[in-house]
Amino acid sequence: MTRIAYYRVSTGDQSIEAQRQALGGSFDREFSDEGVSGSVLAANRPGFSTLLSFVREGDTVAVYAVDRLGRDALDVQSTVRSLLEKGVTVDVHGLGPIGRGVGELILAVLAQVADMERQKIRERCDAGRVAARAAIEVTGRTHRGKESLGRPRAADGSKVAVWRRENGASIRDTAAQFGLSAATVKRYCAAEAA
Numbered sequence: 001m002t003r004i005a006y007y008r009v010s011t012g013d014q015s016i017e018a019q020r021q022a023l024g025g026s027f028d029r030e031f032s033d034e035g036v037s038g039s040v041l042a043a044n045r046p047g048f049s050t051l052l053s054f055v056r057e058g059d060t061v062a063v064y065a066v067d068r069l070g071r072d073a074l075d076v077q078s079t080v081r082s083l084l085e086k087g088v089t090v091d092v093h094g095l096g097p098i099g100r101g102v103g104e105l106i107l108a109v110l111a112q113v114a115d116m117e118r119q120k121i122r123e124r125c126d127a128g129r130v131a132a133r134a135a136i137e138v139t140g141r142t143h144r145g146k147e148s149l150g151r152p153r154a155a156d157g158s159k160v161a162v163w164r165r166e167n168g169a170s171i172r173d174t175a176a177q178f179g180l181s182a183a184t185v186k187r188y189c190a191a192e193a194a
Helices: 017-023 046-054 073-085 102-139 157-167 171-178 182-193
Strands: 003-009 029-034 060-063 089-092 096-098
Touching: 003 017, 003 046, 029 046, 073 089, 073 102, 096 102, 157 171, 157 182, 171 182
Parallel strands: 003 029, 003 060, 060 089
Antiparallel strands: 089 096
8 A cells, every 4th residue: 555645736936845744644655746737637737647657556645635636626526536446545634535425525515616716716817917908008007017917027138139239149148147048038139130
């Protein structure tokens, strides 16, 4: 019997460490998906897919919360059911092992709540984008004071391109000068040339 932990965080700037500490046990194997949305089906996530090919009858898979398995209620239920059918125990922190019958019912309700929260997150993001676009049209800045809807620029692209041209610098030297990646310097220089 192998004890397995599965961790998932949605963005690259989040860490699985809080989940690892909360589960607190020593595990024989750990699998994770970092920077992968819960809306991605479990079997399509690299870490979970590897876990599925590894687990055997008698193993236990521990997760911090139902929403770490995913935010699509049907996918979570299907995933857990397929694990149970393989003879794998699914242990959710704070709930304990999920079994047939009542355990699956509780799981279904929690998975539905996770799915509903995903919809609410999407609605809030959409509302924020609408507000930002409206503010940009009126003031030239978003409702939060940013200049654009995307990520802030790492540097002024035209200054980077001019500095590179005036100094006859390579992409690598320009990237080092401004603390940028080579890809960003190439993109800024290409935009300036166009």
